[in-house]
Amino acid sequence: CFIQIKDLQLAYKIDEFLHSGSNYKFLGDAFKEGIYYSFFFRLICQFETLEKIMYYYDLFTPNMWTPNTLALSDLLNAIKLHDGQEHLPRIWSDLVMFQFTRGEETGTIFKLMAEENRPELLSQFAEVAVKIIERWTEENDANIKEFILLTGELLGNMMVIVMKADRFSEAWKMFELYEKHSSKLSNVPSESAMSMLLDGCLNEKHTKNVL
Structure with missing residues (x-):
């Protein structure tokens, strides 16, 4: 969703699926999980309001995910864009x-x-x-x-x-x-x-x- 088609709505549907029942196992190990959250959050940073961006930042960080430098860069760009x-x-x-x-x-x-x-x-x-x-x-x-x-x-x-x-x-x-x-x-x-x-x-x- 992030690399090729950048479809935020599809990303939300995938995330909903992954958090239903035992589907979380499809994320794989901690490394793959980190990649997933990074791509998902960066997509949110590009297309959502700052309020929604910070909602997901608070939801993910730090318990579920530690953002990498690319995700932090996208977050700071969003903060600048939205005067946040x-x-x-x-x-x-x-x-x-x-x-x-x-x-x-x-x-x-x-x-x-x-x-x-x-x-x-x-x-x-x-x-x-x-x-x-x-x-x-x-x-x-x-x-x-x-x-x-x-x-x-x-x-x-x-x-x-x-x-x-x-x-x-x-x-x-x-x-x-x-x-x-x-x-x-x-x-x-x-x-x-x-x-x-x-x-x-x-x-x-x-x-x-x-x-």
């Missing part, structure tokens, strides 16, 4: 639980968070970003493998998030962290992130920081 950024803290929490935090999904999540402008969401996002940096710093100082793969671009998006949440001091700490570790971080904060940081310095009258 309120779900991002939940998705991030699940990535931590699945130990998927060193993948590309982390960068995608915080890029979406940085594009948000609703104050109530930005407050939540900023808290997540600050806690991540605190944990990364602790692990780095202790010479422990950091739970996220920190990059200049990721730090830049986190800076944008906390500045939008009116937490300039936290943004400046993140910039100082970038300066300290820039030699081992891939890429750099975006031009827009640095411009926002400069504006923040001027607004906060931190002229020393500007210089």
